[in-house]
Amino acid sequence: MNTDETRKKKLIRVLSVLIRGHSFLMQHALIIGGGVIGAACAHYLLKSDWRVTIIDRDEFGRGCSHANCGFVCPSHVLPLAMPGAIGQTVRALFRPNSPFSIKPRLEPALWSWLVHFARQCNQADMLEAGRAIQALLNSSRLLYDELFETEKLDAEWETRGLLFVFLTPEGLDHYRHTDELLRQHFGLNATHYDSRQLTDLEPALKPGLAGGFHYQSDAHLRPDKLMTSWRKLLADRGAEVHEHCDFHGFLRHGNQAAAAQTSAGDKTADTFIIATGAWTPRLNIDLGCKIPIQPGKGYSLTMPRPAQCPKIPLIFEEHRVAVTPMQSGYRLGSIMEFAGYDMSLNPRRLDLLRTGASHYLHEPTCQPIIEEWCGLRPMTYDSKPIIGRSPALENVYLAAGHNMLGLSMATATGKLIAETVNHETPHIALEPYSPSRF
Numbered sequence: 001m002n003t004d005e006t007r008k009k010k011l012i013r014v015l016s017v018l019i020r021g022h023s024f025l026m027q028h029a030l031i032i033g034g035g036v037i038g039a040a041c042a043h044y045l046l047k048s049d050w051r052v053t054i055i056d057r058d059e060f061g062r063g064c065s066h067a068n069c070g071f072v073c074p075s076h077v078l079p080l081a082m083p084g085a086i087g088q089t090v091r092a093l094f095r096p097n098s099p100f101s102i103k104p105r106l107e108p109a110l111w112s113w114l115v116h117f118a119r120q121c122n123q124a125d126m127l128e129a130g131r132a133i134q135a136l137l138n139s140s141r142l143l144y145d146e147l148f149e150t151e152k153l154d155a156e157w158e159t160r161g162l163l164f165v166f167l168t169p170e171g172l173d174h175y176r177h178t179d180e181l182l183r184q185h186f187g188l189n190a191t192h193y194d195s196r197q198l199t200d201l202e203p204a205l206k207p208g209l210a211g212g213f214h215y216q217s218d219a220h221l222r223p224d225k226l227m228t229s230w231r232k233l234l235a236d237r238g239a240e241v242h243e244h245c246d247f248h249g250f251l252r253h254g255n256q257a258a259a260a261q262t263s264a265g266d267k268t269a270d271t272f273i274i275a276t277g278a279w280t281p282r283l284n285i286d287l288g289c290k291i292p293i294q295p296g297k298g299y300s301l302t303m304p305r306p307a308q309c310p311k312i313p314l315i316f317e318e319h320r321v322a323v324t325p326m327q328s329g330y331r332l333g334s335i336m337e338f339a340g341y342d343m344s345l346n347p348r349r350l351d352l353l354r355t356g357a358s359h360y361l362h363e364p365t366c367q368p369i370i371e372e373w374c375g376l377r378p379m380t381y382d383s384k385p386i387i388g389r390s391p392a393l394e395n396v397y398l399a400a401g402h403n404m405l406g407l408s409m410a411t412a413t414g415k416l417i418a419e420t421v422n423h424e425t426p427h428i429a430l431e432p433y434s435p436s437r438f
């Protein structure tokens with residue numbers, strides 16, 4: 001963008017601030033996708049005086065952002081691709097009842113994704129991805145604190161940390177290496193608990209477990225409540241939400257998008273934000289770049305709180321089950337299934353959550369089950385999200401591919417998008433997340 005154009009945009013912003021309420025003077029952003037990423041982009045754009053419309057082909061907040069585990073977790077800096085991950089993946093594929101699976105199929109995009117993933121499984125790429133992930137996680141965590149301090153959002157926000165629990169001494173010993181790596185390279189200091197201390201800290205756990213690591217920086221919330229109350233806040237600030245509005249592509253004018261073509265007609269705006277999560281690769285041609293996102297299906301079970309409900313959110317690494325004690329409920333979640341866009345609920349996978357948790361908790365489940373759910377995580381092979389301008393269209397920006405951490409990275413992503421479209425210096429260097437890196 002040349003200096004004249006930047007000046008023009010700045011002048012328009014100044015005028016729109018001066019004449020608040022005169023929406024014809026405000027710049028208009030159309031956000032495609034009403035998940036947590038779209039909501040966060042809307043929030044920070046509204047804060048910088050944009051007019052905002054969100055469209056979703058389904059209902060706002062009903063995609064992957066609906067019933068995930070609700071962790072906002074700066075402890076999760078490590079990408080999936082790391083040394084040793086290929087062996088672990090192959091072994092998991094041949095293990096019955098593994099929480100990780102790939103539905104075998106001849107899909108070039110999946111095989112290309114897997115090959116690139118394998119190439120990333122080395123120390124240097126792991127650390128590089130980890131640093132990029134950490135920048136977003138740390139910024140987001142602070143922004144969530146600010147968000148809950150300054151806004152009336154009812155999302156059951158709690159800051160009790162996250163406790164990694166190990167059943168066996170082998171599991172615990174294996175994790176010690178990860179803990180050391182997190183300490184050395186990322187400055188993450190967990191508190192270690194032995195078997196006895198663990199049950200003192202969290203009496204909902206069974207006695208005789210090997211030990212655990214507590215990351216006190218982490219927090220959690222109830223994702224569906226966040227989405228409901230965020231939507232209300234955005235609407236109160238003037239955002240429009242159009243549901244059941246399917247985006248198909250752009251009407252172009254040179255290297256600009258003039259309008260979004262949708263099932264509800266063409267929608268014009270000054271700027272377009274693509275926040276379509278796992279479905280983003282379907283827009284490859286329009287965006288002028290490859291979007292190597294594979295849908296990674298995960299499951300959750302939501303119940304009332306059991307009588308012996310944990311106080312602290314838990315992760316059982318050896319069984320890959322996460323436990324979220326919410327103020328108004330209780331959730332088990334996890335599983336990673338690469339099965340394309342199939343949204344069917346596999347009862348065997350849901351059982352893995354129940355049986356996995358039963359090794360660790362006095363009361364692993366509670367009746368009645370309120371919701372059995374699956375969601376598609378937008379998985380990139382380098383575990384980094386895709387944030388930045390589309391190479392093909394100057395007024396189209398991407399905010400997608402947040403893998404297993406979309407909730408944890410949402411606020412920083414929203415802020416980055418607002419900074420970028422406003423031509424401000426981004427608070428985090430954007431290069432690692434560039435849409436052109438693939």
Ligand SMILES: Cc1cc2nc3c(=O)[nH]c(=O)nc-3n(C[C@H](O)[C@H](O)[C@H](O)COP(=O)(O)OP(=O)(O)OC[C@H]3O[C@@H](n4cnc5c(N)ncnc54)[C@H](O)[C@@H]3O)c2cc1C
Nearest residue numbers: 033035057063064065068069071247277298405406407408
């Ligand atoms: C079991 C499970 C547990 C998880 N736990 C956590 C956790 O504890 N912490 C964490 O940080 N992350 C967690 N995640 C990951 C997190 O849920 C995702 O990273 C995040 O929800 C992605 O947000 P999103 O807004 O990109 O996608 P979504 O929430 O899926 O939103 C994308 C939206 O785009 C819409 N859309 C798609 N295509 C179109 C189109 N063509 N036109 C219009 N609209 C369209 C969809 O309908 C959808 O509403 C978990 C995921 C799962 C499955």
